[in-house]
Amino acid sequence: MFSSAGRMPNLPASFREGCGPWRGLSFRRREGVAVLVSGEGSTYPVIEVDRVAKTFVRRRRSRKALDEVSFAVSAGRSVAVVGESGAGKSTLVRCVAGLEKPSSGRVRIQGRPLDLRPGHTSPVQVVFQNPTDALDPMRSIGSSIAEPLRGRSRSEKRARVSELVGMVGLSPDRSADRPRSFSGGQLQRIVIARALASSPAVLLCDEPTSALDVSVQAQIVNLLLRLQKEHKFAMVVVTHDLAVAKVLADDVIVLRGGMVLFQGSMEDLLEPVEPLHPYVENLVQVSRDNELHIPGAEEPISAIA
Numbered sequence: 382m383f384s385s386a387g388r389m390p391n392l393p394a395s396f397r398e399g400c401g402p403w404r405g406l407s408f409r410r411r412e413g414v415a416v417l418v419s420g421e422g423s424t425y426p427v428i429e430v431d432r433v434a435k436t437f438v439r440r441r442r443s444r445k446a447l448d449e450v451s452f453a454v455s456a457g458r459s460v461a462v463v464g465e466s467g468a469g470k471s472t473l474v475r476c477v478a479g480l481e482k483p484s485s486g487r488v489r490i491q492g493r494p495l496d497l498r499p500g501h502t503s504p505v506q507v508v509f510q511n512p513t514d515a516l517d518p519m520r521s522i523g524s525s526i527a528e529p530l531r532g533r534s535r536s537e538k539r540a541r542v543s544e545l546v547g548m549v550g551l552s553p554d555r556s557a558d559r560p561r562s563f564s565g566g567q568l569q570r571i572v573i574a575r576a577l578a579s580s581p582a583v584l585l586c587d588e589p590t591s592a593l594d595v596s597v598q599a600q601i602v603n604l605l606l607r608l609q610k611e612h613k614f615a616m617v618v619v620t621h622d623l624a625v626a627k628v629l630a631d632d633v634i635v636l637r638g639g640m641v642l643f644q645g646s647m648e649d650l651l652e653p654v655e656p657l658h659p660y661v662e663n664l665v666q667v668s669r670d671n672e673l674h675i676p677g678a679e680e681p682i683s684a685i686a
């Protein structure tokens with residue numbers, strides 16, 4: 382992750398001085414900004430968010446949803462964005478996905494701005510909270526998953542859809558079924574399969590488990606962990622639940638009112654060497670009482686909800 386020095390109260394002196402390494406993370410300076418890249422040995426971050434701010438103006442009143450947020454994520458690494466309702470989490474994800482234009486600052490994916498021209502498949506794919514809203518009820522799930530596979534032949538699409546459906550733990554035999562015949566957890570698997578169809582460099586997950594039953598949440602978290610290990614996409618996970626962040630993410634950003642209250646490794650959040658902001662401290666305390674149980678292996682397909 383990276384940020385302008387002095388913005389984060391919880392960074393060690395080495396970071397503020399722009400030198401490292403610090404606990405497996407390497408540092409360098411670019412255009413006057415201290416850059417922290419998670420993932421040793423990585424060449425260049427896949428995601429670069431540089432002093433992104435967003436102000437919404439509604440009925441002549443302006444509201445700052447994001448205040449100069451900066452971070453970077455390398456391939457195969459994850460950042461969790463944690464905060465209460467209205468903290469700016471979704472706005473940040475929308476800015477990274479190119480769905481929202483920052484008021485200032487910039488986002489670069491694989492070293493350049495996103496190309497969002499029609500017909501161009503974005504290297505950034507998003508999994509939203511509610512899988513039911515994300516799928517067309519009138520189309521088969523196979524047809525929805527094939528949506529990003531433009532320019533491929535019918536047989537190539539069929540083979541890729543079977544591969545993707547199997548990859549998320551469902552039976553390829555069900556590719557012709559409509560969304561209504563699947564449970565919430567299965568629908569989220571289908572949404573994840575569609576997001577990965579074009580082999581994106583970046584997967585953004587906006588509250589990927591919060592619309593699901595508690596019993597299914599761990600399965601989806603486990604699935605995302607496995608898929609990231611296999612496919613090495615950079616991941617940003619938005620969650621209000623630090624228990625989910627702890628399992629999924631290497632690094633964490635805590636937002637409140639658009640401001641960064643903590644930015645660093647998960648380890649430094651859970652075992653801080655410097656005092657945390659009281660809000661962040663409380664968040665950590667609450668999460669200690671709310672552990673997410675992740676089974677060692679994924680449940681057999683017959684048991685998938």
Ligand SMILES: Nc1ncnc2c1ncn2[C@@H]1O[C@H](COP(=O)(O)OP(=O)(O)OP(=O)(O)O)[C@@H](O)[C@H]1O
Nearest residue numbers: 437439444446464465466467468469470471472473
């Ligand atoms: N399109 C918009 N127009 C005006 N204000 C907006 C818009 N989108 C977000 N906001 C405001 O920006 C702030 C941050 O909203 P955002 O949805 O990013 O927060 P969040 O942390 O994702 O919250 P939640 O967990 O409830 O989704 C809020 O005050 C919200 O009302």
